[in-house]
Structures are given as C-alpha cells and as structure tokens.
C-alpha cells in the first residue's frame with residue numbers, strides 16, 4: 098500500500114510544504130534542509146526527505162533516492178557552511194532511547210565546535 102506522502106499533523110511536512118516558516122538553506126524535489134530552531138552547535142541544520150517517513154525504521158526501497166541524496170546534500174551544505182574540512186557530524190536519532198522527538202526522518206548536520214564522542 099502506498100504511504101501517504103504528507104502528514105497534516107507533522108511539523109516537518111508542514112515546513113517542507115512552506116506552511117510553517119523555517120530558515121531553509123537548501124531544497125529540491127526530494128529533500129529540504131533548514132536550520133534547527135534550537136541549535137546545538139554553531140551550524141545545526143536538519144535535512145529531511147519531502148516525503149513523510151516516520152523514522153529510520155520505516156525507510157523502504159522507495160526511499161533510497163531521497164535518503165541517499167540527503168548524504169550528498171549534507172556534504173554540499175557542509176561545504177557552504179565552511180565546515181567540510183574542519184569537520185561535521187551527520188546523525189539521525191531513531192526511537193525513544195536515541196531521543197527522536199519528531200516522527201519524520203531527519204538528519205542533523207552539526208558543526209562549528211568540537212563534538213564529543215561518544216555522544217551523550
């Protein structure tokens with residue numbers, strides 16, 4: 098069964114459609130990237146598929162283009178933000194123990210400070 102492309106209740110779907118404002122740094126037909134409203138580093142961008150995919154657990158064959166594209170787009174954003182060489186982290190939280198708080202797949206692009214490892 099086809100998945101619903103957008104969810105009216107999903108804040109990230111509403112950002113992707115332009116219904117809710119966000120500082121968008123990149124968008125194309127597959128993905129949208131915008132600044133996190135509560136940044137955890139000098140650069141904190143969220144990169145999402147336009148399609149509503151609730152979590153990494155729900156990623157399927159039909160998402161491989163958008164999810165793969167997110168990695169490429171993130172590297173381009175890192176270049177534009179001036180952190181491609183100094184370093185950045187691309188991370189996706191999945192589920193409660195990882196701290197996922199929005200049920201629409203998103204990758205955090207974090208940079209601009211030394212990032213601890215292991216993460217908390």
Ligand code: 5GP
Pocket residue numbers: 108119120131132133134135136143189190196197198199200
């Ligand atoms: P998670 O906790 O699910 O890994 O990440 C969700 C992220 O979305 C958080 O870093 C949070 O600050 C961000 N966020 C939540 N609501 C909004 C919003 O309305 N606009 C923007 N730009 N970011 C949001």
Ligand code: ZN
Pocket residue numbers: 103104107108109110111148149150200201
């Ligand atoms: Zn959504």
